[in-house]
Amino acid sequence: xxxxxxVPSLAALxxxxxxxxxxARDNSVEDIQRTLATYGASEKGPRGGxxxxxxxxxxxxxxxxxxxLTDGKIAWDVEANVTSRLAxxxxxxxxxxxxxxxxxxxxADGALRCTARIKAxxxxxxxxxxxxxxxxxxxxxxxxxTSYAVAISPDGCGEVxxxxxxxxxxxxxxxxxxxxxxxxxxxxxxxxxxxxxxxxRVRATDESITFVRAEADGFYYGxxxxxxxxxxxxxxxxxxxxxxxxxxxASQQIRSFYFYDSYQHAQADYTxxxxxxxLWRAEPKGESxxxxxxxAFLHSYRFFFAFDADSGAIRWAYAHPRVDVVGSDDxxxxxxxxxxxxxxxxxxARSGGLAWSKKTGLKVTGVTFDADGFAPxxxxxxxxxxxxxxxxxxxxxARFTAVKVFAVDAMTKVPGREVTEVLVKxxxxxxxAPAVVARAAEALxxxxxxxxxxxxxxxxxxxxxYLADRRVRGVxxxxxxxxxxxxxxxxxxxxxxxxxxxxPLAAMKEIVKSIVSLGGPEAVKPLRDLVLAYRCxxxxxxxxxxxxxxxxxxxxxxxxxxxxxxxxxxxxxxxxPSLGAFLRKILVESAPRLVPKVAPKAKxxxxxxxxxxx
Amino acid sequence: xRWLLLVLVTGGAPRxxxxxxxxxxxxxxxxxxxxxxxxxxxLAEDVTPGACEAILDELAIGAPPKVSAAxxxxxxxxxxxxxxxxxxxxxxxxxxxxRKKAVVAIAELTDPRVVPTLIGALSDSVEEVRAAAARAxxxxxxxxxxxxxxxxxxHRDAAAVDAIAxxxxxxxxxxxxxxxxxxxxxxxxxxxxxLLKRPDFGPDPIRLEVVKAISKLAGAEATAALTEYVxxxxxxxxxxxxxxAKKAIEQRGTx
Numbered sequence: 001x002x003x004x005x006x007v008p009s010l011a012a013l014x015x016x017x018x019x020x021x022x023x024a025r026d027n028s029v030e031d032i033q034r035t036l037a038t039y040g041a042s043e044k045g046p047r048g049g050x051x052x053x054x055x056x057x058x059x060x061x062x063x064x065x066x067x068x069l070t071d072g073k074i075a076w077d078v079e080a081n082v083t084s085r086l087a088x089x090x091x092x093x094x095x096x097x098x099x100x101x102x103x104x105x106x107x108a109d110g111a112l113r114c115t116a117r118i119k120a121x122x123x124x125x126x127x128x129x130x131x132x133x134x135x136x137x138x139x140x141x142x143x144x145x146t147s148y149a150v151a152i153s154p155d156g157c158g159e160v161x162x163x164x165x166x167x168x169x170x171x172x173x174x175x176x177x178x179x180x181x182x183x184x185x186x187x188x189x190x191x192x193x194x195x196x197x198x199x200x201r202v203r204a205t206d207e208s209i210t211f212v213r214a215e216a217d218g219f220y221y222g223x224x225x226x227x228x229x230x231x232x233x234x235x236x237x238x239x240x241x242x243x244x245x246x247x248x249x250a251s252q253q254i255r256s257f258y259f260y261d262s263y264q265h266a267q268a269d270y271t272x273x274x275x276x277x278x279l280w281r282a283e284p285k286g287e288s289x290x291x292x293x294x295x296a297f298l299h300s301y302r303f304f305f306a307f308d309a310d311s312g313a314i315r316w317a318y319a320h321p322r323v324d325v326v327g328s329d330d331x332x333x334x335x336x337x338x339x340x341x342x343x344x345x346x347x348x349a350r351s352g353g354l355a356w357s358k359k360t361g362l363k364v365t366g367v368t369f370d371a372d373g374f375a376p377x378x379x380x381x382x383x384x385x386x387x388x389x390x391x392x393x394x395x396x397x398a399r400f401t402a403v404k405v406f407a408v409d410a411m412t413k414v415p416g417r418e419v420t421e422v423l424v425k426x427x428x429x430x431x432x433a434p435a436v437v438a439r440a441a442e443a444l445x446x447x448x449x450x451x452x453x454x455x456x457x458x459x460x461x462x463x464x465x466y467l468a469d470r471r472v473r474g475v476x477x478x479x480x481x482x483x484x485x486x487x488x489x490x491x492x493x494x495x496x497x498x499x500x501x502x503x504p505l506a507a508m509k510e511i512v513k514s515i516v517s518l519g520g521p522e523a524v525k526p527l528r529d530l531v532l533a534y535r536c537x538x539x540x541x542x543x544x545x546x547x548x549x550x551x552x553x554x555x556x557x558x559x560x561x562x563x564x565x566x567x568x569x570x571x572x573x574x575x576x577p578s579l580g581a582f583l584r585k586i587l588v589e590s591a592p593r594l595v596p597k598v599a600p601k602a603k604x605x606x607x608x609x610x611x612x613x614x
Numbered sequence: 615x616r617w618l619l620l621v622l623v624t625g626g627a628p629r630x631x632x633x634x635x636x637x638x639x640x641x642x643x644x645x646x647x648x649x650x651x652x653x654x655x656x657l658a659e660d661v662t663p664g665a666c667e668a669i670l671d672e673l674a675i676g677a678p679p680k681v682s683a684a685x686x687x688x689x690x691x692x693x694x695x696x697x698x699x700x701x702x703x704x705x706x707x708x709x710x711x712x713r714k715k716a717v718v719a720i721a722e723l724t725d726p727r728v729v730p731t732l733i734g735a736l737s738d739s740v741e742e743v744r745a746a747a748a749r750a751x752x753x754x755x756x757x758x759x760x761x762x763x764x765x766x767x768x769h770r771d772a773a774a775v776d777a778i779a780x781x782x783x784x785x786x787x788x789x790x791x792x793x794x795x796x797x798x799x800x801x802x803x804x805x806x807x808x809l810l811k812r813p814d815f816g817p818d819p820i821r822l823e824v825v826k827a828i829s830k831l832a833g834a835e836a837t838a839a840l841t842e843y844v845x846x847x848x849x850x851x852x853x854x855x856x857x858x859a860k861k862a863i864e865q866r867g868t869x
Contacts, residue, residue: 464737464739466737466744466769467737467762467765467769468737499703499706500706501706501710501739502739529703531676533676533703533707536676536678536679537678537679537708537709538678538679539709568675573643573645574645
């Protein structure tokens with residue numbers, strides 16, 4: 001069917017080519033302007049036109065359950081083999097059913113209205129609904145890929161139109177009588193919902209287009225770098241020239257997705273994307289686009305983070321207890337989500353307080369919300385951001401390393417001793433993921449919280465103790481932190497760790513650096529003891545850096561007596577070759593006019609400087 | 615300064631002797647480690663004060679671990695108070711063999727730093743070092759080490775058995791009773807049995823409690839401990855602790 005040929009007015013608009021033609025005009029200001037003016041805006045509120053709803057898909061048994069969020073009760077529950085995300089249209093809902101059908105159900109009671117057949121060889125890419133149901137399928141023959149955008153009637157599932165495209169189409173989105181379909185990774189094709197005729201096309205020149213999303217106030221499209229608002233500026237095709245924005249996050253640790261890749265067949269169903277994604281609402285702002293209230297939200301497993309989209313500063317964090325969240329949405333006023341054990345919740349988008357919660361007892365595998373504007377309240381006083389981030393960091397679930405690193409990163413932007421205390425604990429705690437510890441260590445060093453020096457000293461006072469079952473971690477980090485906050489009081493504690501056989505070799509380097517950096521006369525003895533005790537110890541052969549740093553420090557901090565000691569160490573034949581060579585070099589460099597002469601032969605005992613323990 | 619002191623000391627000694635020590639010291643500094651160890655061993659065997667001073671000086675300037683080990687062995691039994699400083703440092707050396715030798719050597723000294731060093735060595739990561747410290751504390755009858763030694767036993771370190779037996783008092787006995795079920799019965803039975811062997815351990819009500827604690831333990835070690843106690847107290851047949859031990863043995867026999 002080629003209904004577009006029967007619509008002369010569209011031809012008059014300039015779109016004389018068939019839909020998805022390789023020769024169609026793109027990035028035409030005129031086309032886009034006319035299209036935006038022709039197709040009306042969507043109404044705000046749920047697409048279904050009634051109460052805010054959550055559609056829950058359960059696995060055992062396979063059911064589709066409509067939950068009325070406004071009334072707080074199950075509206076209907078029907079047996080259904082749902083194999084795709086759900087689309088909500090006016091008065092109906094639709095989904096793929098099994099492998100070869102698209103099913104349309106009554107919005108009021110879930111009763112099956114009709115089904116449309118999908119060919120067995122066709123891959124289902126996704127669906128969307130408004131007054132009609134639109135879906136995209138793809139078939140392959142050899143290296144040739146042909147895709148179809150299809151519209152069917154919600155009443156009898158009769159096909160209204162079917163557009164063929166050579167190449168790939170992505171999952172569609174619809175609003176105001178217009179259907180937007182990603183095409184060939186580079187284009188966004190705008191179709192008339194009634195006829196399927198192409199009315200405009202955006203061709204991205206900087207990057208690909210992997211998704212399109214319809215909201216009440218516009219279409220948004222893009223890939224993983226950010227979002228574009230469909231407006232007349234889209235005709236530039238470029239990121240710079242378009243209305244584009246991207247959310248800055250507190251950490252790059254978590255790979256965030258603005259939307260799922262609509263070219264991926266697997267993404268037509270509920271997937272891991274639904275558990276790890278960015279939640280956002282956007283709106284036109286001035287000449288461009290901006291995230292609503294300047295906020296974006298990260299959902300990762302059972303954790304939510306709200307952050308300032310411009311600065312990345314964390315606004316709030318929320319940890320749902322124990323059970324994974326299977327899906328979530330930004331309703332505008334709230335972040336709504338459903339858990340695997342059937343709990344439905346709403347977090348106030350501004351405060352992060354839990355505003356609403358209901359238990360259904362269902363075993364949920366996927367959820368689609370139709371809850372635009374759902375605002376059950378502001379919730380109680382949420383716990384402090386630092387407190388919630390700490391809860392996330394201490395969560396025993398080993399899957400959450402990336403989220404924990406994200407939480408640590410987010411913490412660095414929260415001032416106060418409370419956060420420093422958590423970071424210190426992370427560094428010291430046994431069993432923490434190395435990535436989390438490393439990030440906490442960096443955070444401690446960079447935040448330079450001098451007020452927390454007593455906290456560092458308290459931690460530094462702890463040593464390995466077999467009888468107390470105590471292992472000590474993070475001494476290297478504490479040494480670095482003590483140095484950056486210039487805490488001279490920690491010098492003695494650092495010296496004790498330097499002399500502790502349980503201190504790892506790698507940590508010794510940082511301790512020596514810090515002792516030298518803190519300086520003072522008290523720094524000389526521990527360095528001297530270290531050098532004399534281990535200058536001949538082959539266990540330092542593989543990594544003599546701690547000793548090299550120590551002799552360098554002694555040279556800088558010590559007086560003539562230390563220099564004499566170093567000359568002795570440099571020339572004494574049992575000194576490790578790597579240490580001796582390094583020492584001779586720095587002795588020469590530091591005092592070119594005092595090049596150490598080879599000491600005259602002397603009796604043992606006459607040639608040595610002040611020694612170990614002095 | 616130590617080297618000046620050494621010069622003075624060796625200057626006052628007979629020339630031939632001083633030459634011999636100097637020769638050994640030169641050998642100790644030989645880059646051939648085998649020869650250095652040999653010389654260090656010879657110096658360690660020399661019991662004269664001059665040799666001791668030379669050992670301390672060589673340790674103080676640092677030497678390869680094997681040479682240091684030979685030198686530290688020479689300090690054992692010398693009761694040289696000037697050695698404390700060096701030995702305290704070697705008791706914290708990264709090389710466990712050196713720590714062990716330092717612990718053995720320092721145990722002979724009376725310096726107030728000695729006991730904290732030995733108790734600290736009970737927390738060492740290496741079992742041999744802990745054992746050396748436990749033995750040293752037992753030899754010194756260091757009752758302040760009771761609590762850490764009981765902790766050592768709670769960590770199933772066999773070295774604690776003899777040490778607690780040597781110095782444990784009523785409080786140790788009580789603490790040991792709390793370890794029933796936490797450590798192997800054999801280890802606990804051996805410790806309590808050793809305590810009972812000590813003539814100064816008591817009074818008898820405490821012994822009675824120890825016998826009762828052993829009675830609760832399973833295994834041949836517990837039976838052996840009770841049997842040995844009954845045999846050791848042959849002359850005091852009415853002593854309640856002995857009566858209890860005998861009763862326990864009979865019960866174990868019937869069971």
